[in-house]
Amino acid sequence: MSSPVVGIDLGTRYALASVWIDGEARLIPNRYGEFRTPSIICLDQKGWHVGEEARRRAFHPVFGCWSDVKRRLGTDWAPVADGRHRSAQEILVPLISTIREDCEAYLHSMVTDCVITVPAQFSFLERSAMARAARAGGFEDVRILNEPTAAAFACESTGRILVFDFGGGTVDVSVVERDGQTWQVLESLGDSSAGGVEIDRALALSMAEKLGITLDQDDPLFRLLLFEAEQVKCALSFQGKLTWQVPIPLASSRSELSFSRSDVEILAAPWLKKAVNLGVTLWKRHSPDCVIMVGGSSRIPLLKTLLAREIPVPVRMGRSPDEAVAIGAAMYGVNGTDRLLLDVLSESLGIIAFDGTPVSILKKGHPLPARSNRAFKSVGGGDLSLSLFQGDPERSSRCRIVAKMDLQDMDIGERVDLDFRIDSGGLLKVHLSRESGESISIAPMELGVSSGDSLDGEDPEALKKRLKRIKPSLSIFQVERAEKLLGKVDMLADLEPHLYRDGLKVAARMIEAIEDEVGR
Template sequence: STLTLTFADGEANVVASIKRWMGTNKTLDVQPRKVTPVEASGDILKHLRHMAEEALGRSVTQAVITVPAYFDDAARNATKEAARQAGMEVLRLINEPTAAALAYGIETQSQGTIAVYDFGGGTFDISILKLENGIFQVIATAGDTTLGGDDIDHAIALYALEQLKIDPATLDVQTWNKLLSVARMKKEKLTADADVILKWEGVEVHLTRALLEHLAAPFVDRTLQCCESALMDAGLTPKAMTSVVLVGGSTRMALVKQRVAEFFDTTPLDQLDPDLVVAYGAAVQAEALTRGNSDNLLLDVTPLSLGLETYGGIVEKIIHRNSPIPCAVAQEFTTYQDGQGAMKIHVLQGEREKVSDCRSLAQFELRGIPPMVAGAARIRVTFALDADGLLKVEAEELTTGTKQEVVVTPIAGLEITEIERMLRESSEHARTDIIERLLIEARVAAELAVAEVKAAITKDAALLKPGEQGMIEAQMGTLNAACQGTDRARIDHEVQALNAMVGPFAERRMNQAISGALTGKNVEEVK
């Protein structure tokens, strides 16, 4: 194509690997103007729409679009906006590995557990799917959005420069892009040939398939590490896979096929063109959505957990990572202060236990909560993820029916590489995070216990016996001091000691309340 030739000739004004920037604020300098990732993607989709219209001889206004499995809400919204700018309605967004599995499920009537190994030019994704009775369900995903065939091209180019004794830093952007294009062509040729010659500035560099496999091995190792992560999430072993599907041009390499076969202990499926299988799956889904003649149900999963902030700055997960979508989950919450008339709903994304370690998606306030004692109000919060992975959060006060909601469409999205960092850090800090969460929960419980006791004393101080108030206040001081430290067991112990000390006073309060409720009533009324 003209674009490929232009890129090969070293033209700097060429956009490449734009998916990596979807959902971010990055701008691209494409003379004579600057464009956003959404605008660049919109131009690409518009060109594809025109190609389809020319081939079909009719107008095209709808599409099923595939995206990397690790696209977050911002990236998915950006993709839909790009389609809108291209004049198309998005019927559905599908994860690329899921689309490939759909294609193979239709083509071969596969049943069982399938690993979809998607090693493309710019990204790597692994998805573990269950296919049974026409139902496709993704049960785990993992990946690396900065890992792909481009990295192998880069390694070949650096090797060639090393042999030529040329410092890479001396190459301008156009020259470097031209060398990368040459490296890519030689890589593809080595798929069939044992050796090739790379010519650069009149000098020849001898490349062999063995050398290519040596340069590519570290990147293939990284893909298999992602596979291990996905299998761990799914609670499965490599041998549990009934089949493995290869997707993406990089899977044409003999080394990739060999290493994948060894890892999963099975010969991977590659009957369909790895460059076309994702598009084939999207076409199958589009036919099902427009003609309704498919018996196959496609269930995707969300790549990151979604939750909200609770008192103390900790996160309560509502929809967990790898939950099938579309889905809706509701959970009830309550107030922590007497007479609390509003509640802040802070929506978060991530796997960590503290708010400060997760990504903030949106905030809003639910007002109009009737005055009640702490813990009496009932606030139902519903998280609803649609088939495109877009989130709507609704909070409802159940007594009055007051509602507030927000649809998460962040303008400044999370860079895709940050998703991988979030997952990696959640694993690295899992133990310390849960210890810190339990400590925070203990401090919150202590704070609420002290507040309840103070409120009780203020209301019914007359029921206290001589010296009792001083003892209780001293114990509250001891508890507050314990909360300043990090010994959770001590905090729990001091809370129990406070409860035991307040017990007789609480019993007298209860007796008085019962007596007041029964005053002036006869036996029949009480019954």
């Protein structure tokens, strides 16, 4: 008997799991009988704790307590806990493992297959880190699915839909066109700094100010205040005002505070408007028939008001906003071979060639799965490297290195062939072949390139001085090469730092080659 495929919505605030049984998707309760498991992980002297158990410990001193780990995947964030650094991927493993155990207890079966959802704007690094965390948590067959795409599966609407997913940690907006059993994603936009947690934090700081207290954000009392702020925010989505009873550990001169819905809306407005602007952008580009709102934070009344004001098509709440993504993941897991899903690449893929030039491989919006083959020739010999990047190299804030390939003992002019493959979930694999017969398989790194990468003692001004010094001895051909190189150095100065460092290394090697030609 094959293993059941569970769908997991690993949200920033809460995680949900579901499974397809008897022709319908059912949510899977956790060990406490709840469908929502808090995405909180704690480490103390007794070991790892997750969910409700971790939440209870969060208000006490522990080695570490984290509630927004998902947004840290694929970065160099690594807090120290119990004497050593812990990556986001490692910290997520106990939570995923617990979810798997709860699924097995409910289904009375081993569970080894899952569809786990991620924000549409997740990079190759983040997607790869999530897949590795799921495998480390006990899953063997792991498929990645974009959250708004999963929500579209759960939605019964047909035609062109704008899925507006406003969750705890991110906002994702996708235009999905459904025709029968075919779902085609036309475009996705997202923002990882506009989720409900930002509103919770703003409200918590407002509460602290009214109480006349100052708390460090690592203080267990601030975690308690954040929890209280989330409860107040959620309550005011359904009622106009309330009186908040201040917990005894936070009480100062005031034991209660009054809040109205407008108090929260004033604090939330900057993030809500930022999110709505993404929806407006996609509406102008694709003219969807309707807007479907999903995600827990989509319940904030002001959000629907703003969307309805800016987008002149029906705006409605999706079925069970908190549950839609998990339900869609379960539907995709069981029917993945019967339904056709055409998703798209969220950010462009490129490579820094041997001469330092950024080369586009696959453009943003390219249909998935995708494959591309490219060949490059080295401009020098010795130990060289190629770097893969994701994003637009002309916009440094949206560009990052996702993999590096170090090649030793390269011959001058040696050719390397690269085969790029991206699956339907946006997971990247690269295969490199050299003329020497060496073959390498590359996957995105767990972390970005270390900020400690050196420039071999070079900087742009030093490179320019070296070129200026040898220019009188150069031929017309060599002068042209030098001028092109100067232009590339200037261009790289505007790129993301990791690209900049790699480009400078290439530039330094090219200058050394020219110096060798003229006898230094």
